[in-house]
Amino acid sequence: MIQAGEGEPAGVASLSEFPLKEFQKLYETVFPILFRVANRIVGSEEASEDLCQETFFRLYEKKMVFPNPEEAKYWLIRVVKNAALNYAKRKTRERKAYQKAFREDTRVQETGENLLLKKETRDEVLMALEQLPENLRIVLILKEYGELNYKEIGRALGISEGNVKVRVFRARERLAGILTEDNANVS
Secondary structure, X not given: OOOOOOOOOOOOEEHHHOOHHHHHHHHHHHHHHHHHHHHHHHOOHHHHHHHHHHHHHHHHHHOOEEOOHHHHHHHHHHHHHHHHHHHXXXXXXXXXXXXXXXXXXXXXXXXXXXXXHHHHHHHHHHHHHHHOXXXXXXXXXXXXXXXXXXXXXXXXXXXXXXXXXXXXXXXXXXXXXXXXXXXXHHO
């Protein structure tokens, strides 16, 4: 049981009062989820790890109060999702600025014989995923890459479980349509 600090309701504790063992357990169980979510959004393992570390640091720095570790988990997911989206937007702006400044050639060079089928498929899916509206893309990332269930996604995003199911269904349908359309254009 998490002990409450002075002036806090019973059963509520700040992170600074978490026993080290409980904080380590929270870190060990939530970090992989946060990493997968961040990595899927930003596409860089190094940046994802940094975002996850910053998220845990924010938890410590703000001395957030949660009734239980589950609530801390959902808060961490929301924070890393927002941080990753901000990072991705910033990187996109930076890339556009560099391209404009240096007038780089933005065409993708074909290396057909060197690409494996698995990599091509993965790239197609990631590109199709980027074409989805943000509200559909985020629920699909949390479901498929974050390995969260509908209830957890709903809590993390502040929407109902039913809304999550609808969004995941719509995201999968649109993703399948985009992939089918892209394959029809190739034929």
